[in-house]
Amino acid sequence: MIDHARDLEAVREATDRLLSATGGTDDAFLAGASRLPGWSRGHVLAHVSRNADALVNVLRGRPMYANSETRDADIERDGPRPIEEQLADLRDSGAAFLAAAAAPADWSRTVALRNGVTDSASRIPFRRWVEVELHHVDLGAGYELEDLPEEFVVRENDFLAERFAGHPGVVPTTAVTEDGRIWTTGGGADGPAVTVRGSATDILGWLCGRRDGSALTAEGGSLPALPPL
Structure with a gap:
């Protein structure tokens, strides 16, 4: 049985690890290549932030993204930002997701994701956990698959x-x-x-x-x- 409240605590811990790992870096670090083809580390962090916004939309019954083009454009727009803006966005968007997920809700309901995919609302916290953990690895900054819980x-x-x-x-x-x-x-x-x-x-x-x-x-x-x- 999925324990969404326990998963939300795991999301909080994973987000704190990501913020700690990137908090002592600089703009040159973010401009460096990530392990995802064509993306800098800044693009990866921008994607993690925008994913938090998207999952808030899902929990509130709105479309996850307006469309694929908007999703991609937002990442391209936000990827080159300086480290202070990236960290503030990562922290604030992550907190907004946790707040939205803490609201009383029917966790057994079905929610809509991208491209016609649906899932139980109770699995949304785990999906967010996946985004934070795997993209932390994608930064190529010392956090590896072996470090995952x-x-x-x-x-x-x-x-x-x-x-x-x-x-x-x-x-x-x-x-x-x-x-x-x-x-x-x-x-x-x-x-x-x-x-x-x-x-x-x-x-x-x-x-x-x-x-x-x-x-x-x-x-x-x-x-x-x-x-x-």
């Missing part, structure tokens, strides 16, 4: 395995860790079933597109190529 790694693997389940481009795939955790995904493409073995962290890196899977072993076929998130 164990609970987060397991739950995000659950989420991504579910997302790719039945995908027409992915053969039936079972991911197994050394300690016996198992995730099944794919199944929509013809081909032999594949078993992928490795650590939960390396499986996450593969599932979320942050690593090439070279640390994993595949049995029964090659490591499946996953579609972009």
Whole structure:
């Protein structure tokens, strides 16, 4: 069962880690390349801030973004800002999300996201947690997948395995860790079933597109190529 209140506390902690990590940096740091192609670190932080605004919209029953063009334009506009503006925006937008999520609400209701995707309102705090944690890693500033909380790694693997389940481009795939955790995904493409073995962290890196899977072993076929998130 999803505990949205517990997830909100995890969001708060993850946001504090991100603010602490970036608080001692400068404009040159933000102008440097992130691990996301074509984005500076400033673009990454701008995206995290605008995602907070977008999820407030979701919780209040409004469209997540006006449209894709506006979403992209806002990130391009905000990416080059100086460090003081970025940190203030990250802090204020994050606080606004937490405040909106703290309001009494029916957490069992269905909410609309982007591109026709819907979800339970109770999973919105976890989605925000994902944005903050993975984009912290994307900064390439010392916070790695191995630094992510164990609970987060397991739950995000659950989420991504579910997302790719039945995908027409992915053969039936079972991911197994050394300690016996198992995730099944794919199944929509013809081909032999594949078993992928490795650590939960390396499986996450593969599932979320942050690593090439070279640390994993595949049995029964090659490591499946996953579609972009």
